[in-house]
Amino acid sequence: MAQAHNLAIFRGLIKFKSNTQKIWGVLIFLTIITAIEVALGIIKPQALTHTYFLGMKVLNWIFIILTLVKAYYITWDFMHMRDEKSSLRRSVVWTPIFLVFYLLLILLLEADYIYEVFKNGFVTWNF
Amino acid sequence: MNSTVTTGTNEKVWEGGNQPLNASYGKLMMWFFLVSDALTFSGFLAAYGFSRFKFIETWPIADEVFTHVPFFHGNFPMYYVAFMTFILIMSSVTMVLAVDAGHKMKKNAVIWYLLLTIIGGAIFVGSQAWEWATFINGDHGAVETRGGRILQFVKADTGERASLSDFAKTIPTSRTQHENKNGIWFFDEGYQPSYNLEEVVAGLKANPNIVIRTESIHQEGEHMGHKTVLNREESLNKIKEGRLVVEGANLIHNEYGSRLFADFFFFITGFHGFHVFSGVIFNLIIFFNVILGTYERRGHYEMVEKVGLYWHFVDLVWVFVFTFFYLV
Numbered sequence: 001m002a003q004a005h006n007l008a009i010f011r012g013l014i015k016f017k018s019n020t021q022k023i024w025g026v027l028i029f030l031t032i033i034t035a036i037e038v039a040l041g042i043i044k045p046q047a048l049t050h051t052y053f054l055g056m057k058v059l060n061w062i063f064i065i066l067t068l069v070k071a072y073y074i075t076w077d078f079m080h081m082r083d084e085k086s087s088l089r090r091s092v093v094w095t096p097i098f099l100v101f102y103l104l105l106i107l108l109l110e111a112d113y114i115y116e117v118f119k120n121g122f123v124t125w126n127f
Numbered sequence: 128m129n130s131t132v133t134t135g136t137n138e139k140v141w142e143g144g145n146q147p148l149n150a151s152y153g154k155l156m157m158w159f160f161l162v163s164d165a166l167t168f169s170g171f172l173a174a175y176g177f178s179r180f181k182f183i184e185t186w187p188i189a190d191e192v193f194t195h196v197p198f199f200h201g202n203f204p205m206y207y208v209a210f211m212t213f214i215l216i217m218s219s220v221t222m223v224l225a226v227d228a229g230h231k232m233k234k235n236a237v238i239w240y241l242l243l244t245i246i247g248g249a250i251f252v253g254s255q256a257w258e259w260a261t262f263i264n265g266d267h268g269a270v271e272t273r274g275g276r277i278l279q280f281v282k283a284d285t286g287e288r289a290s291l292s293d294f295a296k297t298i299p300t301s302r303t304q305h306e307n308k309n310g311i312w313f314f315d316e317g318y319q320p321s322y323n324l325e326e327v328v329a330g331l332k333a334n335p336n337i338v339i340r341t342e343s344i345h346q347e348g349e350h351m352g353h354k355t356v357l358n359r360e361e362s363l364n365k366i367k368e369g370r371l372v373v374e375g376a377n378l379i380h381n382e383y384g385s386r387l388f389a390d391f392f393f394f395i396t397g398f399h400g401f402h403v404f405s406g407v408i409f410n411l412i413i414f415f416n417v418i419l420g421t422y423e424r425r426g427h428y429e430m431v432e433k434v435g436l437y438w439h440f441v442d443l444v445w446v447f448v449f450t451f452f453y454l455v
Contacts, residue, residue: 088150088155
C-alpha cells in the first residue's frame with residue numbers, strides 16, 4: 001500500500017505538512033471553484049455570453065475548463081492518483097479521455113449537421 | 128553498468144507474485160470498473176450534447192427550470208443544486224479522511240468519518256428525490272402544439288411567467304374523470320390537467336395582459352439568449368396550434384420545453400442517483416464491517432479505500448453532470 005503521500009499541489013507551489021491537511025486544502029480549492037461557477041451561472045456576464053471562441057460561448061469554455069480542473073483534483077488527491085505508478089495513471093486516465101473526445105467529436109458534428117437540416121432543409125418541426 | 132543490474136524478482140515481473148502496477152488486484156479491478164462506468168456516463172452526456180446541439184435554438188434554459196429551494200418561495204436559480212454539489216464534495220472529503228484514518232489503523236476515526244459520509248450521501252439522494260418531485264409536479268403549466276412544441280405564458284407588462292391558474296377560465300362542463308370503479312374495471316383515464324385546453328384558450332382571449340412565450344431562443348439582438356415572447360396578436364394566432372395542456376414533466380410531455388430535456392434529466396440524474404444510492408449501501412456494509420473489526424483483524428483497511436474510490440467517482444460524475452446539465 002502506498003503509504004508515502006505526495007503532499008505538494010499546484011506543481012509544488014503549495015506543500016502540505018500532512019495528508020489530512022492536504023485534503024482540507026483541496027476541499028477549499030474545490031469549494032472556491034464551485035462558488036465561481038455558480039456565481040458566473042447566476043450573473044451570466046454579457047461580455048462572456050456574447051463572445052464566442054471556436055463556436056462556443058466563452059462562458060461555457062470557462063465552465064468546462066473549471067470542471068476539468070475540479071475533476072483533476074478529485075482524481076489526483078481524493079482518489080490518490082498522485083501516489084499511483086505512472087503506468088496505472090496513464091492507462092486509467094488517457095483511455096477514457098481518448099474515447100470520450102472521439103465520441104463527442106462525432107456526435108456533436110453530426111448533431112450540428114441535423115440542426116442545419118432542420119433549419120435549412122425542407123423539414124417542418126414548428127407547428 | 129546502470130542498465131544491466133536487475134534483481135531476481137524484477138526479472139519475472141509478469142509471472143505473478145508481484146504487482147507491476149503497485150496496486151492490489153481488488154483496487155485494480157475497481158479502477159477498471161470505474162473506467163468502464165465513466166464511459167457509460169460519457170455516453171449519456173454525449174447523447175445529451177447531441178440532442179442539445181440538434182435543437183440548439185429551442186433547448187430549455189436550465190436556470191429557468193430549476194428555480195426552487197425547499198421551504199422557500201421565489202426564484203432561486205441554481206442555489207439548491209450548488210448546495211447538493213457541495214454536500215457531495217463534503218462527503219467525498221469525509222470519505223478520504225476515513226481512508227487516511229484507515230492507513231493509520233485508527234478504527235474509531237474510520238467509523239466516525241464513514242458515518243458522516245453516509246449521512247452526506249443520504250442528504251444528497253433525498254435532495255435529488257425532492258428535485259425530481261418538483262420537476263415532475265411542474266411550475267406554471269404550458270400548452271403543447273400539434274408538432275410537440277411548448278407554448279408558455281408570460282405577463283405582458285412585467286415579463287414574468289404566468290401560471291395557468293392566473294388566467295385560465297373555469298368553464299362548467301358535465302365531463303367527469305373516468306375512474307375504474309365506475310366503468311370497465313381495467314380501464315383508467317389517468318392524470319388530467321387542472322384546466323382543459325378550451326379553458327386556457329378562453330382565458331388567454333379574455334386576458335389582454337397574457338402573451339405566449341415560445342421555445343425559440345433569440346440568437347442575436349438585445350434579447351440574445353432569451354426565449355422569444357410573442358405580441359398579443361401573434362399569441363392569439365399561435366394558440367390555435369395548441370392541442371394539449373401540459374403540467375409538469377414526464378417521459379412523454381414536458382412543460383419546460385423539449386421533451387428530450389426531461390428524458391435526459393430523468394435518465395442521467397436517475398442513473399447517477401442510483402450510483403449514489405448503491406454507494407451509500409456499500410458504505411453502510413463496510414461501516415458495519417469496521418465496527419465489527421473485520422479490517423482490524425485483516426490487518427489493513429484496503430476495503431475502505433476501494434469503496435472510497437467508488438464514492439469519489441460518484442462525486443466526480445456529479446461534477447460533470449452539474450456542469451453539462453445545469454451550467455452550460
